[in-house]
Amino acid sequence: xxxxxxxxxxxxxxxxxxxxxxxxxxxxxxxxxxxxxxxxxxxxxxxxxxxxxxxxxxxxxxxxxxxxxxxxxxxxxxxxxxxxxxxxxxxxxxxxxxxxxxxxxxxxxxxxxxxxxxxxxxxxxxxxxxxxxxxxxxxxxxxxxxxxxxxxxxxxxxxxxxxxxxxxxxxxxxxxxxxxxxxxxxxxxxxxxxxxxxxxxxxxxxxxxxxxxxxxxxxxxxxxxxxxxxxxxxxxxxxxxxxxxxxxxxxxxxxxxxxxxxxxxxxxxxxxxxxxxxxxxxxxxxx
Numbered sequence: 001x002x003x004x005x006x007x008x009x010x011x012x013x014x015x016x017x018x019x020x021x022x023x024x025x026x027x028x029x030x031x032x033x034x035x036x037x038x039x040x041x042x043x044x045x046x047x048x049x050x051x052x053x054x055x056x057x058x059x060x061x062x063x064x065x066x067x068x069x070x071x072x073x074x075x076x077x078x079x080x081x082x083x084x085x086x087x088x089x090x091x092x093x094x095x096x097x098x099x100x101x102x103x104x105x106x107x108x109x110x111x112x113x114x115x116x117x118x119x120x121x122x123x124x125x126x127x128x129x130x131x132x133x134x135x136x137x138x139x140x141x142x143x144x145x146x147x148x149x150x151x152x153x154x155x156x157x158x159x160x161x162x163x164x165x166x167x168x169x170x171x172x173x174x175x176x177x178x179x180x181x182x183x184x185x186x187x188x189x190x191x192x193x194x195x196x197x198x199x200x201x202x203x204x205x206x207x208x209x210x211x212x213x214x215x216x217x218x219x220x221x222x223x224x225x226x227x228x229x230x231x232x233x234x235x236x237x238x239x240x241x242x243x244x245x246x247x248x249x250x251x252x253x254x255x256x257x258x259x260x261x262x263x264x265x266x267x268x269x270x271x272x273x274x275x276x277x278x279x280x281x282x283x284x285x286x287x
Contacts, residue, residue: 009064010090011036012056012275013073017083019045019053027057030077034069036061042287046280054278056287058090086275093122094169094273097190099161099176100128104136106174106195109262110269111140119266121273127164129157129178149178162187172269173227175261182229192227193272195265197257198239209253219243220253222261224268226279235284237277238268 015027024043031038036059043055061069070087078085100107107126113119126137129149137144145164149157158181165171165188173180173194185192197203198221203211212220221241228234240260244253271277276287 008037008060008062009066010039010058011061011064011066011069012058012088012090013085014088014275014278015053015055015057015078015083015085016278017053017078017081019047019049019051020081023053023055023081026077026081027055030073031057031059034061034064034072036064036069044285044287052280054280054285056276056278088275090274093120095167096121096123096269096273097165097168097171098123098126098174099165099171100126100133100174101177102130102132103175103177104133105258106261106265107133108136109266110172110174111137111142113266115140119270119273121170121269124168125164127161129176154181155183158184158187165190170269170272172265174265179231180227185227185229191272193224193237193265193268194227194232194234195222195224195261195268196232197221197261198223198241209257210250213248213250213253216246217244217253220257220260222257222264224264226284233282235279235282237271237284237286238264240264 017023028038039058039060041057046052066087066089073085073087098107098110110119111123114121114123123142125143125145127145127147129147131146134144134146147157147160162184168190171188171190171192173192175195197208199208199212219241221239223236224238225236226234240263242256242260244256271286278285
């Protein structure tokens, strides 16, 4: 495979369909006939036969038109294989909205990585149910909107949040300490990613690290997952852990846990925004 000149359009093709013979050949032949050069191709089938087939292909299209290629692929290939597919332009950053409460480590990490170019995304707005983090967010040049949430005003608050987050590609819950209702999920066109410590469901509540210290845990970790109406049970994208021991205080566990949460969330966001995650029911295929 040759190098990619700057004028090439880099596309990402994601395919999902019933598994059968000839899919790879059909996709590769179509891209070749369209003048595209395949840069990488990853695939997975859920069973040896009769399963679901997933494929992610990244390709270079010299002076290409992805809209034209998308339409042609739908009629020439996808229809015959019963495919669900997307074609994304790798040069167009995903547009993110972030929801947060008062805990700032995940939020600031995402903003910092974006500012440094480590995350190729565009953070359009940060929405919070508390005003505390406004100065920190605005220092990055990102709009901050405070939407107070109480049990009595939650429907109105979520309607306002839905307005602020409309039209985005992804919403990230960066330690947003509210349960998101099915109404808000349904109002958004974008998927939502959440981060939480991996003690769940063993140490639920407000002081999980203190309770973990009392129980003598030997690892702390974090899980990033898509949000569904089933609390903290959505498809998992990324996880990690770090070993701890009896010498670590509750403060140590909290600090180490925050480190893992930052890393796991940023990796999950990057994977999603690079079109490397495909959902299969309540699980994921991450290429």
